[in-house]
Amino acid sequence: MSEERSLNFLEEIIENDIANGVNNGRVLTRFPPEPNGYLHIGHAKSICLNFGIAQKYNGKTNLRFDDTNPVTEDTEYVESIKEDIKWLGFEWAEELYSSDYFDQLYEFAVTLIKKGLAYVDDSSAEEIAAQKGTPTEPGTPNQYRSRSIEENLQLFADMKAGKYKDGERVLRAKLDLASPNMHMRDPLMYRIKHAHHHRTGDAWCIYPMYDFAHGQSDAIEKITHSICTLEFIPHRPLYDWFIENLEIFPSKQYEFARGNINYTVMSKRKLLQLVNENLVNGWDDPRMPTISGLRRRGYTPLSIRNFCERIGIARRENLIDYSLLEFCIREDLNKTAWRRMAVLDPIKMVITNYPEGHVEMLEGENNPEVEGGDGSRQLPFSRELWIEREDFMENPPKKFFRLGPGLMTRLKNAYIVRCDDFVKDAEGNVTEIHCSYFPESKSGSDTSGINVKGTIHWVSIPHAKTAEIRLYDRLFKVEDPSNEDGDFKEYINHESLQVQTAYIEPDLAKAETGRGYQFIRKGYFCVDKDSSSENLIFNRTVTLKDAWAKEVKKM
């Protein structure tokens, strides 16, 4: 059952187009990343939008790498992008590259020159910028603007032939130097770059600019709805102008607001800086908002797709609460993660009336949320256990439902225990807790009649294994680091990674990568890619909601 949901503005446009027979109801979108960095959660929004909307209207989506700038692009990025899209659960119709169209694009440029709509300009970048004027003053034409078609044709061919050095000449559209839209003031179409391209190698030394590649690529592929972000709004008249004057397929551009999330940054440039300056451990650092980072952190494709669905599509600037992303992953993992026990900050508990050396195996459900059950595992129980230090208080407040002198609580999947005594060291730190257990209170066959409010997790000391636990916090200390004074890196949270050693139940030695685990009462965790059988490593994906922590804050 899909629930009733109102259409976003793009769906409305498409339904309208279908109703009016535009393109005979055909829908073809494209996702056009530049292979110059890893995809992040903002791209996920665009991916879900482009692929999702095509799916919804029986259309298709092309994956097209916008690779018109060889100096920043690399096949490493191509591979990671493809992996991330597949992992998110989407399939592209065709894998394409803007560079596939370099010949065609060159011919398009020649066409415009022949129409007297493009010219070769010998000015330097600085001169061109100066001649463009300012938003309030029109630009001024230079002597090159009136070159003959024949001369332009020859010069452009010479540019292609490699007769000039980088920056010596450019090809420009002959448009309107007085336009209030700066993008229409004779925009650059081609520039010279003697650079090796990841696909075309050294075949070219001139490369088209975004504005002269994107719309035409859309048209070549007969994209019906070319969806991009808000900053391309002023490019739209140019997009249309090239298509009109080239008389090619009329793809249409639509813009939506990119998604931003608080306490992180969402630009490839900034993320690249974090990587290059070793402020994080690579693009897939679990603190990164990249798809690969979220994956390594333990986020699932479904949780990310649900997140993208929930944030919606609109045209206003936004800064989404990180808590929504957390909600989405908890929602998914609650239904799928296997419950296990791990003690992160241990203190020893001795059950004084439990026979020394005795071990019994108890059963623990894998996931109580799964209807019909999701199997179970065996838990060794013995006289000495590790429990969480915070589950004992020497002077507990009235609402504390765990252990303290005389207090009773249940050990998850085991017995009810009562705290009888505790031991302190010379510095006054509690080092050991002594309890007695009620044999008839065993989980599943409790006839003790005792009611306790709290349940705590534990690990049998003689059976415990150890694991490295990586706890993550937000990467930045402020909501919107890019909008603060100074460099965004000043706002990095240097305590965003904490490494601990935990005692884990023996079954966790078999933990698999790619599966979520809930460490009961502690959060959701996953096996990190650095993990090995000798050195188990878990990442904390997200904590559980913690009502007690809130209670403590109020006290």
Next chain:
RNA sequence: UGCCCGAUAGUAUAACGGUAGUACGACGGUUUUUGGUACCGUUUGUCUAGGUUCGAAUCCUGGUCGGGCAACCA
């Protein structure tokens, strides 16, 4: 000083001239062998001033505020 886009609870997003709703968050409660989950409830909103209209979040005008635009980046 020019042009363009936008403005609905703390956040995000609906309502398409006719009862301002949903989700997350926050707060309170019920259930619970996870202080989790589930369930129930509460709270908070149409930037502003005019106009059109029987009726405006919605249409019009002015203003305010926020964002974008002058890369041989995309």
